[in-house]
Amino acid sequence: MTKDEIIARLKEGNKKYLTAKTNDGDISEAIRVDTTDNGQHPYAVVVACSDSRVVPEDIFMTGIGELFVIRVAGNVITETQLGSIEYACGHLGSPVVVVLGHTNCGAVGAALEGDGEEHVKSLTDYIHIAIGNEKDYEKACCLNAEAGAKIVKDALGTGDDAPLAVAAMYDIKTGEVSWL
Numbered sequence: 001m002t003k004d005e006i007i008a009r010l011k012e013g014n015k016k017y018l019t020a021k022t023n024d025g026d027i028s029e030a031i032r033v034d035t036t037d038n039g040q041h042p043y044a045v046v047v048a049c050s051d052s053r054v055v056p057e058d059i060f061m062t063g064i065g066e067l068f069v070i071r072v073a074g075n076v077i078t079e080t081q082l083g084s085i086e087y088a089c090g091h092l093g094s095p096v097v098v099v100l101g102h103t104n105c106g107a108v109g110a111a112l113e114g115d116g117e118e119h120v121k122s123l124t125d126y127i128h129i130a131i132g133n134e135k136d137y138e139k140a141c142c143l144n145a146e147a148g149a150k151i152v153k154d155a156l157g158t159g160d161d162a163p164l165a166v167a168a169m170y171d172i173k174t175g176e177v178s179w180l
Helices: 004-019 029-038 079-090 106-113 120-131 137-156
Strands: 044-048 065-073 096-102 164-170 178-179
Touching: 004 096, 004 164, 029 120, 044 079, 065 079, 079 096, 079 137, 096 137, 106 120, 106 137, 120 137, 137 164
Parallel strands: 044 065, 044 096, 096 164
Antiparallel strands: 164 178
């Protein structure tokens, strides 16, 4: 699939998700055996928050082997996430990276409230850089996702051979993904 076809596939999956009661992605024994024997070839990387309400495989209605999902509170992009993204793009051939923020993100909320406590501060430090002086919760969530996509672009490039890095926002109430 081309990069544009992958984005269209993700959008179509999210459209199905809006009215679905279950995910019809392939989780069969056959796909488990196939990906064991032939390896994984995910068509997209999704960096998402660890929030239990944000499940990229369901949000995009995918099955085993379709997405390379990296989850970290606040969908923060650090060297560790960049290493995973680079692995997925360079070794597994994933041409698209989606940094998926979401509404009502607790990590962004922690950053807006201050620095966070103990280890949470390691996340809020990155989020503070991403959101600057923004005080609006939803705008800050968007800025955080956009900053993550920019970090990926800066690290992996933007040429024709580079992965396409995009930011998107998941609305935890409606289930809809908007592309930033």
